[in-house]
Amino acid sequence: MEAKIQEEKIAKVIEAIRPAVQADNGDIFLRGVDVETGVVQVELVGACVSGPASTVTLKAGVERILKDRVEGVTEVV
Numbered sequence: 001m002e003a004k005i006q007e008e009k010i011a012k013v014i015e016a017i018r019p020a021v022q023a024d025n026g027d028i029f030l031r032g033v034d035v036e037t038g039v040v041q042v043e044l045v046g047a048c049v050s051g052p053a054s055t056v057t058l059k060a061g062v063e064r065i066l067k068d069r070v071e072g073v074t075e076v077v
Contacts, residue, residue: 003035009070010040017062028062038074040066 014030021028026046033040042062063076 006072007033013066013069038072040073040076
């Protein structure tokens with residue numbers, strides 16, 4: 001049951017982040033959660049994919065926010 005709750009929390013945080021990503025002509029989608037390792041898989045699309053800052057956006061932004069808001073998240077890929 002705990003795993004489902006964590007995945008739901010992660011999905012809610014991704015939905016909260018989406019408008020900011022969409023404002024830059026991109027989008028972000030949750031693709032998977034490994035509840036044992038804490039690794040969250042997301043997909044960046046649109047302008048986010050080819051932008052030189054996409055890795056920075058992912059690591060510095062999305063990963064930090066998820067780590068802050070959802071206990072157990074270790075990495076975002």
